[in-house]
Each structure stands twice: as structure tokens, then as C-alpha cells.
Amino acid sequence: MAGPEREPPAVFAKTAHNRIRRVFEYARYERAEVYRILDAGFVCHIGYSIDRQPYATPTAYWRQGDRVYWHGSSASRMIRALAGGAPLCFTVALFDGLVLARSGFQTSVNYRSVMAFGSAEKVEGRDAKLAALEAMMERLVPGRWDELRPATEQELKATTVLSMALDEAVAKVSEGPPDDAAADCALDIWAGVVPVRLATGAPEDDPKLKPGLAAPAYLDKIRLD
Amino acid sequence: MAGPEREPPAVFAKTAHNRIRRVFEYARYERAEVYRILDAGFVCHIGYSIDRQPYATPTAYWRQGDRVYWHGSSASRMIRALAGGAPLCFTVALFDGLVLARSGFQTSVNYRSVMAFGSAEKVEGRDAKLAALEAMMERLVPGRWDELRPATEQELKATTVLSMALDEAVAKVSEGPPDDAAADCALDIWAGVVPVRLATGAPEDDPKLKPGLAAPAYLDKIRLD
Numbered sequence: 001m002a003g004p005e006r007e008p009p010a011v012f013a014k015t016a017h018n019r020i021r022r023v024f025e026y027a028r029y030e031r032a033e034v035y036r037i038l039d040a041g042f043v044c045h046i047g048y049s050i051d052r053q054p055y056a057t058p059t060a061y062w063r064q065g066d067r068v069y070w071h072g073s074s075a076s077r078m079i080r081a082l083a084g085g086a087p088l089c090f091t092v093a094l095f096d097g098l099v100l101a102r103s104g105f106q107t108s109v110n111y112r113s114v115m116a117f118g119s120a121e122k123v124e125g126r127d128a129k130l131a132a133l134e135a136m137m138e139r140l141v142p143g144r145w146d147e148l149r150p151a152t153e154q155e156l157k158a159t160t161v162l163s164m165a166l167d168e169a170v171a172k173v174s175e176g177p178p179d180d181a182a183a184d185c186a187l188d189i190w191a192g193v194v195p196v197r198l199a200t201g202a203p204e205d206d207p208k209l210k211p212g213l214a215a216p217a218y219l220d221k222i223r224l225d
Numbered sequence: 226m227a228g229p230e231r232e233p234p235a236v237f238a239k240t241a242h243n244r245i246r247r248v249f250e251y252a253r254y255e256r257a258e259v260y261r262i263l264d265a266g267f268v269c270h271i272g273y274s275i276d277r278q279p280y281a282t283p284t285a286y287w288r289q290g291d292r293v294y295w296h297g298s299s300a301s302r303m304i305r306a307l308a309g310g311a312p313l314c315f316t317v318a319l320f321d322g323l324v325l326a327r328s329g330f331q332t333s334v335n336y337r338s339v340m341a342f343g344s345a346e347k348v349e350g351r352d353a354k355l356a357a358l359e360a361m362m363e364r365l366v367p368g369r370w371d372e373l374r375p376a377t378e379q380e381l382k383a384t385t386v387l388s389m390a391l392d393e394a395v396a397k398v399s400e401g402p403p404d405d406a407a408a409d410c411a412l413d414i415w416a417g418v419v420p421v422r423l424a425t426g427a428p429e430d431d432p433k434l435k436p437g438l439a440a441p442a443y444l445d446k447i448r449l450d
Contacts, residue, residue, distance in 0.1 A: 043334075047273075047280050048279050052274075053342065054273045055316075056281040056315075058338060077246065087279060089280045091281040091283060100366060100369070105377075109268075113283060149409055155328070159330065177432055178431050184374055185435065189372055189374065190440055192434065192440065195426035195427070196424070196449060197424055198424075199424040204420065210412070214415065219419060224421060
């Protein structure tokens, strides 16, 4: 469900939560950059607390407009805690490479990440819920939704969809070759980047597949990053 | 630094934090299974709070014995908060495939995950710190440590290594084909799994590489999962 009509700011304001304090050259406060990273990933980790115990729970997510969405069983502790409006941290981290410098200290990882802060709201109403779940499928496997057996009322009831407005967010991007000092670059040590990416393999038929059904062409459009 | 000598239990006890309540068929409490997953991954997300604001922070980690380790700048807020003994949730999630069922409801993701609960301790002392950093490099790029320009005292001082005992942990494993009901399996809808894995690409030389240095053979041993 879309948030209230408004034009969100093109650059996120720096707050106590999203301000990058140390490696500030990695920080990106532009909304467009945050969206680019969110739209490339498909799994987030949500930080929240229940009875003062922190949790970091991985789950699939998607973005619609200026909100991120995720879903789960209506019986899930995480979903119930967050649907109640508990403060949360929504994190997406995509890994692009191992940066192999000439010292351990400069060795690092290239990544694109987003952290967003706020609290979640339940998507209410049958139509809004279905529209959100369709958007999720369209993100993961574009073109598949219309083929699926439609959701039953029971399934919809068992599913809670949450969303959070992207009001307080920041991206971090670490990219490029190692940043060794000139003296280190003169050493006889190989340095460079080993690229990393999330790759999809050839589809594997369900053993219970009805004979004669071929893997659909839209599977080639899956982009998970 | 290794924890005190003791034989850790082969099966984690179920507690308020690590007991899987809903999809209990996915739960694995065996220590060996938890270690297998931890040893396959290289990035965790740490859930913790600062001033009641939850955070989920991604960082590289490694395992030694019955402890997990991670490191960071001694000036990092996350590192400082956790070095003070704040409760945390240590999560590793590895994604193995998109499970494309015949309904949205049964559509899911195959994954292996670990959640561990506790609090961190600082690795104290120059030698223990160096040994831990060597273990990290050995996990990420086996064979590289001895080639590197040794750490300076300043670099060691700027780096904090944290570790946490694996006392309260659980794994979850979701694998295999979709779990559609028989009636759905009879529909004319393709179903199956699209495998996903973290792939490494060909090493890219640092533009500042000293001429004549070739990418080392040990790069082939990198296994990130």
C-alpha cells in the first residue's frame, strides 16, 4: 500500500541514527542511490528487540515507492512484535568483492548497503494485501504472478504484510581497488579484488511436476544481486 | 582467543531465545550443523541496541572452536557498544534458492541460517589479536597471511577483535522442492527451484600492482558460499 501522497526529499536528512560517523566517504544520502541498492537486493535483515533481547532476522523484502515491504506468518513473533510499532533497523547488504590489499589492515570487502530506521505498519485490507504480494512476486520472478493459483482467504489471513516508510535512511558504498599506501604498493605482494556476486543456476523441476511442463522463459528475468 | 577449556554440549539446549516455535521442522540444534553453516558463510548481521534503537549491522566473521569472531575499528560505535557487553544476536543467513511453488503462499526461499545469542568479549593482548586476525585471513583467503606486510602496532591498536561463545544457538535449514498440496500439483503451472549461490569471479589486479606480479594460486581456494 502506498504511503500518503507527498514528495519525499531527494536527500535524506542526517539524524542521530543514519549519520555515518567514520568512513563518511562511503556514505550516500541520496534517495535515488538508496533505492538503487534496495531494488538490487532481495533479502534484508531486520534489527528489533523483544523483551530487551535484540534480534537480527533475515527476510525477503521489496520496495514500492517510498516504502519497503516484507511479509511473514501472522503467527510469527517477529511479525507480531513489529506490527505493534516497535522501533526497527532495516538493513540490506550486497557483497561485491573481496578487496585483497597488501596488509591485513587494508584488506576489506566491497559492498553496497542500506540502513533505514523507523517502525512498521500492517498493510490492511484484502486488496491492498494482494497488491503488495503481487508486487513482491513481480520483484522476485517478474511475470509469474498471473500464472499462480490464486490465494485463498485462509492463506491471506495467515499472511501479514508489513511496510515501513523510508524517512530515515542512508546507503554506504565501498568499491574499487585496495587503498594501499605507496610504500606498500612497492612490495612484491599481489593485490586486487576478487569479485563476488549472487548467481542463479539452471531451474530444477519439482519432482511432482505435471509431465510436459517446461520451465517458463520469465525465469531468465530473475535479478537478485 | 579460545574460551576456557571445556567440552561444549553436542546439542544446544532450547531457551526462550533460540527455540524455534513455528517451522520447527527446519530447526537444527546440533552443534555440528551450526558449525557447518557458520563455516560456509563469511558475513553475519549483528543485532544490538544503542539507546534503545535497534541496529542490524553486517560484518565479516569467522569461527574458531566454540566461538565466533568479528573485528572492526576501535572507534566504531558498534564495536564500542558490543565490547561493553551489550546483549546481541549474531545471525548468518545463506541463500540457496528460490522455491517457486504453484501458489504465492507456498513460494519461499531455501536457506541455511544460524542465530546465536549472548554478548561479546574483546580479544586482549597483541599475540591473541594477531592470531585471531590470522585465523580470519585463513578463513577468507587461505594461504595469504604469511605474504602480507605485517601489521604495525598502530594498526593493531586501531583494530578491535570481538568474540562470542556459542552457548545459545540454533540453525534453520529450508531445502528441497516446493511443498504444494496434491491438488495444486495437478495444475498446469511449472514449479521448481531456481538455485542461488555466491559466486566468485576472476581476480582483478590492483591498478597500482607492481609489474610482473601474477594473481596467486591460493585465490582458487576461496569459498564464501
